[in-house]
Amino acid sequence: MPELPEVETVRRGLQPVMEGAKILKAEARRKDLRFPFQKDFVARLTGQTVTGLGRRAKYLMAGLSSGDVLLMHLGMSGSFRVQKADDARTPGEFHHPRGKNGAHDHVVFHMSSGADIVFNDPRRFGYMKKTTLKAALLDQRVVAGLGNIYVCEALYRAHLSPRRQASTLATRAGQRKGVAGGEPTDFAKRLVEAIHAVLNEAIRAGGSSLRDHRQTSGELGYFQHSFKVYDREGEPCGCGGVVRRFTQNGRSTFWCPKCQK
Secondary structure, eight states, X not given: OOOHHHHHHHHHHHHHHHTTOBEEEEEESSSBSSSBOOTTHHHHHTTOBEEEEEEETTEEXXXXXXXXXXXXXXXXXXXXXXXXXXXXXXOOOOXXXXXXXXXXXXXXXEETTSEEEEEEOSSOOOEEEEEEHHHHHHOGGGSOOOOHHHHHHHHHHTTOOTTSOGGGGEEHHHHHTTOTTOEEOHHHHHHHHXXXXXXXXXXXXXXXXXTTOOOTTSOOOXXXXXXXXXXXXXXXXXXXXXXXEEXXXXXXXXXXXXXXX
């Protein structure tokens, strides 16, 4: 599933052709993605101007002139493609090419900017819904945690073991003082800094092009070339240790037992 850096990269790719432009025509070429489209989905989008394109966790949020919000999620295999009359190509070479089969072009927005924005989703786990801003922000599904790749990388950079108990991130002294969850320890502060650093670096690199992700321009995400531990089982760590892998909650966890404590 595309994670926060990939979604932010997509947002930045769509922003120049969506913000300030009117949806001249909206097409829903099937009745559903992960969930059925609202009955008036197309009618309520056609003619609306996109006043802003933001992101909340892994959701894209397009503000509309009606005051409503178009909430969009890429799901497992969703991607947006920007096509213009003078350039309908999607340039770029990919490790895992996708989105070339027009049969999976399920939603199209024809914009006054001259661009057609095509949502392609072979697995149909994506999600689109027109809603109010308040409803979108109150929906707990819009508040999401980190994905597996960035968890592994952040823990490595913070030199924290993935086996560490979460309770060690807060002090009991803080709990006794009535601080909810306790006061953050140095471990927690290191982890927060590492998360910020990893996500910002990944966003600058365009995300990670593993399996399904690609940018709206068709280019690769290059953060996979900066992985320190993810998918590097058996390779040497800079500390002299060796990257190991184990299964945690059904997902592969990569780490260095020597420097992550």
